[in-house]
Amino acid sequence: MMMMGDTFGTIGSSMASLFFIWATVQQIFPNHLKIAIKEFLLSSFQQLCFAQRVSDYFTNLFSPYVDINFPEIDEYRLNHAFSAIETYLESKATDKSKHLKGSQLKENKGLVLKRDEVKIRDEYKGANVWWEIVTASDEERSYKLTFHHRARxxxxDSYVPYVVEEGKLIKAKKQQTRLFTNNPSSQWILSHNMWRSIEFEHPASFETLAMEQEKKEEIMSDLTAFTNGKDYYKKIGKAWKRGYLLYGPPGTGKSTMISAMANFLNYNIYDLELTAIKNNSELRKLLTSTSSKSIVVIEDIDCSVDLTANRTKKERNSIEQDKDESSVTLSGLLNFIDGIWSACGQERIVVFTTNHLEKLDPALIRRGRMDMHIELSYCTYEAFKILAKNYLDLDDHPLFKNIKSLLKEIEISPADVAENLMTRNHIIDVDESLNNLIKALEEKKNSQRSQHDEDKKKSNKFRLFG
Known part of the structure; x- marks a missing residue:
C-alpha cells in the first residue's frame, strides 16, 4: 500500500498546480472573464467525475511513480507472468497482513490462510513497490505494479524477473494437477472464463493399470522421451507435442489410462467438450489458452461432432460450413493438432479416445498426428493378476488356473472383472470374490456361445434362401 506521505505529497503537488493556474488567470484575464472562469471552475468541481478527471490529470502530470500492468490474458493466450506474480504474492507472509482469507478445501486438511488485500506492499533492495489487482469493466484482470521512477x-531489470522466477518455483513445488473443462461460449467474457477447473485427485497409476507389463513400459518410455525432448523437437523442426489414440471396447480402461498418464507426468488435463463449441474460431481460442505441460483430451471423438462423415460429402459442404461457422470442422481440429496453430504452446499431449476406430476419418488418426496408437482390449490373464493384486492383495491362488482358462475363451472388459473382484463392506474374502468372478465368466461364456449359435443359424438360413 502506498505510504501516506507519498499520497499527501501527490495531492499537495496537484493543489499547488491549481493555485498557480488560478494566479495566472487573475493576472491575464479582465474582471468579467475572471468571474466567468471562477464560476465555471466552482460548478465543475462540484461534479465528482470532472473533479476526478482533473485530479487524475494533474496527479499523473506531476507524480514521480511509474506503473506496469500485467494482464491475465494477452492476445487470446494466458499470460504466464500473471500466474507467477499471483503465486509469488500469495506466498508472502500473512503475519503482517490485516485482511486474510481462510479456506479448507479438503475435510482432512488444515485451514489455509491467504492474503485478501487489493494492494500489497513489497520491498526489494531498498526500493518500495506496491502491487494491486485491477479488474476492468470487461472483467479482464491484471496486476498493476507501482514504483518510484528512481528505481526504474x-x-x-532485476525485481520483475525475480518475482516471475520465484513464482514459477513456488508453483512447481506445490503443483497440484488440475482437471479443466470448457465453459459454453455464452459464459465467456472476452478471453476470460473459458475454462473452469478442480483439483485432479484420481489415484490411477501405471503400476495399478490392468495391462500387460511390456505395453505399460513402452508407453511410460515414450512419455519420458517426450518430456525430455525439447531440444530434439527443436532440432527436427517440429512442434513439441505428441498425439495418443486410445481405442477399444467400453470398460477397457481408456479414461484410467489418461489419469495414469497425467499422474505420471504431473500434467494438467483439459477435457475438451466439442459439442459446447460453436465454430473453429472458438476452438482455436480455447486451445491456445491451454497451458504447457498439459494433456488435451477429446473422449469418444466419434460421438463428439460430425468428424466421421463421408469425406466427399464434407468437402462439398466445407465452403458453406466455413461461411456460417455453425460447427467445428475436421479441418479446424486438424489445424490445431498438426497445422500452424499446433506450435502455439509447448510440451502438450493430445489424446483421442474411441470405441469405434473404424468410424474415424483416416486423416484424423494418421501417424504424425496421433503418433502412438494404443489398443485397450479385453482382459487378459496378466491384466487379471494386476487386478487381483489391487483388489485382493493376492499374488497367486489355486483358482487362478480356472480363471486363466476361462479368460482365453471369452471376451470380458477389465471393468467387469474388477466389479466382480470388489470386496463387499471392505472385508476381503478371497475365495468368495474369485468364485464370484468364475461364476460371472462362466455365465458370459454360455451367453457368448448361445449368441454364436444363433448367429450361425441366421447365417445358414440366409444361405438357404439366397
Missing amino acids: SLIT
Whole structure:
C-alpha cells in the first residue's frame, strides 16, 4: 500500500498546480472573464467525475511513480507472468497482513490462510513497490505494479524477473494437477472464463493399470522421451507435442489410462467438450489458452461432432460450413493438432479416445498426428493378476488356473472383472470374490456361445434362401 506521505505529497503537488493556474488567470484575464472562469471552475468541481478527471490529470502530470500492468490474458493466450506474480504474492507472509482469507478445501486438511488485500506492499533492495489487482469493466484482470521512477532500472531489470522466477518455483513445488473443462461460449467474457477447473485427485497409476507389463513400459518410455525432448523437437523442426489414440471396447480402461498418464507426468488435463463449441474460431481460442505441460483430451471423438462423415460429402459442404461457422470442422481440429496453430504452446499431449476406430476419418488418426496408437482390449490373464493384486492383495491362488482358462475363451472388459473382484463392506474374502468372478465368466461364456449359435443359424438360413 502506498505510504501516506507519498499520497499527501501527490495531492499537495496537484493543489499547488491549481493555485498557480488560478494566479495566472487573475493576472491575464479582465474582471468579467475572471468571474466567468471562477464560476465555471466552482460548478465543475462540484461534479465528482470532472473533479476526478482533473485530479487524475494533474496527479499523473506531476507524480514521480511509474506503473506496469500485467494482464491475465494477452492476445487470446494466458499470460504466464500473471500466474507467477499471483503465486509469488500469495506466498508472502500473512503475519503482517490485516485482511486474510481462510479456506479448507479438503475435510482432512488444515485451514489455509491467504492474503485478501487489493494492494500489497513489497520491498526489494531498498526500493518500495506496491502491487494491486485491477479488474476492468470487461472483467479482464491484471496486476498493476507501482514504483518510484528512481528505481526504474532496478525494478524492470532485476525485481520483475525475480518475482516471475520465484513464482514459477513456488508453483512447481506445490503443483497440484488440475482437471479443466470448457465453459459454453455464452459464459465467456472476452478471453476470460473459458475454462473452469478442480483439483485432479484420481489415484490411477501405471503400476495399478490392468495391462500387460511390456505395453505399460513402452508407453511410460515414450512419455519420458517426450518430456525430455525439447531440444530434439527443436532440432527436427517440429512442434513439441505428441498425439495418443486410445481405442477399444467400453470398460477397457481408456479414461484410467489418461489419469495414469497425467499422474505420471504431473500434467494438467483439459477435457475438451466439442459439442459446447460453436465454430473453429472458438476452438482455436480455447486451445491456445491451454497451458504447457498439459494433456488435451477429446473422449469418444466419434460421438463428439460430425468428424466421421463421408469425406466427399464434407468437402462439398466445407465452403458453406466455413461461411456460417455453425460447427467445428475436421479441418479446424486438424489445424490445431498438426497445422500452424499446433506450435502455439509447448510440451502438450493430445489424446483421442474411441470405441469405434473404424468410424474415424483416416486423416484424423494418421501417424504424425496421433503418433502412438494404443489398443485397450479385453482382459487378459496378466491384466487379471494386476487386478487381483489391487483388489485382493493376492499374488497367486489355486483358482487362478480356472480363471486363466476361462479368460482365453471369452471376451470380458477389465471393468467387469474388477466389479466382480470388489470386496463387499471392505472385508476381503478371497475365495468368495474369485468364485464370484468364475461364476460371472462362466455365465458370459454360455451367453457368448448361445449368441454364436444363433448367429450361425441366421447365417445358414440366409444361405438357404439366397
